Amino acid sequence: MSEPRKFLLDDSEMPTHWYNIVADLPTPPPPPLHPGTHQPVGPDDLAPLFPPELIAQEVSTERYIEIPEAVREVYAQYRPSPLFRAHNLERKLGTPARIYYKYEGVSPAGSHKVNTSIPQAYYNKINGINRLTTETGAGQWGTALSYACSLFDMTCEVWQVGASYDSKPQRRTLIEVFGGTVHRSPSRMTESGKAFEEGHPGSLGIAISEAVELAAQDPQAKYALGSVLNHVLLHQTISGEETLKQLAKAGESGADLVVGCAGGGSNFAGLAFPFLREKLAGNQNPRILAVEPTSCPTLTRGEYRYDFGDTAGLTPLMKMYTLGHDFVPSTIHAGGLRYHGMAPLVSHAVHEGLIEATALHQTECFEAAVEFARTEGIVPAPESSHALAQARREALEAKESGEEKVIVILLSGHGLLELGAYDSFLSGHLEDDPLSEDALATALAGVPQID
Numbered sequence: 001m002s003e004p005r006k007f008l009l010d011d012s013e014m015p016t017h018w019y020n021i022v023a024d025l026p027t028p029p030p031p032p033l034h035p036g037t038h039q040p041v042g043p044d045d046l047a048p049l050f051p052p053e054l055i056a057q058e059v060s061t062e063r064y065i066e067i068p069e070a071v072r073e074v075y076a077q078y079r080p081s082p083l084f085r086a087h088n089l090e091r092k093l094g095t096p097a098r099i100y101y102k103y104e105g106v107s108p109a110g111s112h113k114v115n116t117s118i119p120q121a122y123y124n125k126i127n128g129i130n131r132l133t134t135e136t137g138a139g140q141w142g143t144a145l146s147y148a149c150s151l152f153d154m155t156c157e158v159w160q161v162g163a164s165y166d167s168k169p170q171r172r173t174l175i176e177v178f179g180g181t182v183h184r185s186p187s188r189m190t191e192s193g194k195a196f197e198e199g200h201p202g203s204l205g206i207a208i209s210e211a212v213e214l215a216a217q218d219p220q221a222k223y224a225l226g227s228v229l230n231h232v233l234l235h236q237t238i239s240g241e242e243t244l245k246q247l248a249k250a251g252e253s254g255a256d257l258v259v260g261c262a263g264g265g266s267n268f269a270g271l272a273f274p275f276l277r278e279k280l281a282g283n284q285n286p287r288i289l290a291v292e293p294t295s296c297p298t299l300t301r302g303e304y305r306y307d308f309g310d311t312a313g314l315t316p317l318m319k320m321y322t323l324g325h326d327f328v329p330s331t332i333h334a335g336g337l338r339y340h341g342m343a344p345l346v347s348h349a350v351h352e353g354l355i356e357a358t359a360l361h362q363t364e365c366f367e368a369a370v371e372f373a374r375t376e377g378i379v380p381a382p383e384s385s386h387a388l389a390q391a392r393r394e395a396l397e398a399k400e401s402g403e404e405k406v407i408v409i410l411l412s413g414h415g416l417l418e419l420g421a422y423d424s425f426l427s428g429h430l431e432d433d434p435l436s437e438d439a440l441a442t443a444l445a446g447v448p449q450i451d
């Protein structure tokens with residue numbers, strides 16, 4: 001019991017500002033373009049969907065943006081979140097690496113997504129909006145937004161990707177417990193949904209089209225996105241800011257490796273961007289690594305192009321790594337990692353060589369997840385297991401080389417609602433389904449020719 005395991009911050013040490021990486025990027029990221037004119041979108045184009053404060057954050061070049069008092073009060077329910085040293089896992093692996101994980105599964109919805117659902121609901125509420133629409137894949141974002149809406153006395157309507165609606169009924173129940181209403185996507189309620197036959201497994205891209213379509217029609221409603229956009233990544237930086245403070249408390253001068261899983265890029269960016277700031281300032285020199293599934297390998301096999309964020313082409317065109325907006329990934333268990341695109345800011349940072357990306361098979365991820373559960377006592381979300389599996393590889397490499405490196409992982413959520421996936425793994429039914437060259441070429445053929 002000599003070595004401390006938990007690194008906690010007092011309530012008074014909770015960061016008061018979010019960090020905006022745009023202020024420190026060596027080159028500015030390419031702007032989003034209007035889907036019709038292909039000109040850069042202005043704040044007016046976004047006004048039907050988002051309140052002014054979020055639009056201002058979306059285009060901001062300010063380095064720090066203050067977290068409103070009312071948002072900090074709600075954050076205090078579960079923040080600052082703990083940073084743990086994975087002593088048991090280190091011993092099991094026999095590695096000289098020091099492994100730390102920042103645990104976001106302590107939030108009400110069990111993942112990092114509440115970090116952005118709370119401010120998004122808040123900014124809509126103070127602008128008189130009482131109805132939010134959104135999409136959800138595995139259900140995490142729908143849960144997080146429903147909870148935030150109930151806190152601010154708003155209604156929340158969620159289009160859930162058909163495949164996960166069918167296979168994860170408890171996810172729908174959880175959203176309903178938190179006060180949200182769930183529709184199976186593709187639904188019959190929107191033109192975007194009616195373009196597909198009933199029973200279609202759906203995709204995040206289709207569900208986004210449906211939620212955007214309804215919000216655009218109703219002046220009393222706005223839309224909320226759980227990842228990808230600049231303001232979402234901004235809100236997530238609270239986890240990285242806390243981690244920097246906690247790592248200092250643990251007596252570390254910095255990290256050698258910072259690793260997170262990447263679906264739309266938000267939890268990864270939340271940890272990575274404050275570390276990237278320190279790296280660009282020359283204060284520490286970590287490798288910063290995003291991990292994705294081989295069945296949805298956006299950063300590692302996609303193209304850096306302007307593409308739509310949704311299937312129907314209703315969103316602005318964003319310059320990002322993409323597999324093509326028509327891409328429907330195989331039904332791997334990490335539902336939150338099944339998005340065809342990647343946050344423009346994460347894409348830009350990868351393209352500029354500031355951060356790296358790699359892809360792993362899901363079976364290796366589940367092996368790492370089960371080992372983590374058996375040593376650290378937390379059942380990780382299947383998404384988070386991608387970060388764990390990569391950290392495991394690096395820790396085993398350190399064992400070979402004898403290098404005492406410091407590894408920092410973002411554990412984006414717990415997997416207690418994903419026991420079906422663990423059951424498939426433990427009973428030997430889990431399969432890897434890497435994206436084929438043919439399927440990749442077909443999906444990329446649908447990307448508009450803009451650059």
Ligand SMILES: *Cc1c(COP(=O)(O)O)cnc(C)c1O
Binds near residue numbers: 226265336
């Ligand atoms: C949604 C989700 C992800 C993926 O989304 P990002 O925007 O890439 O963070 C990862 N982990 C968990 C637990 C999630 O719920």
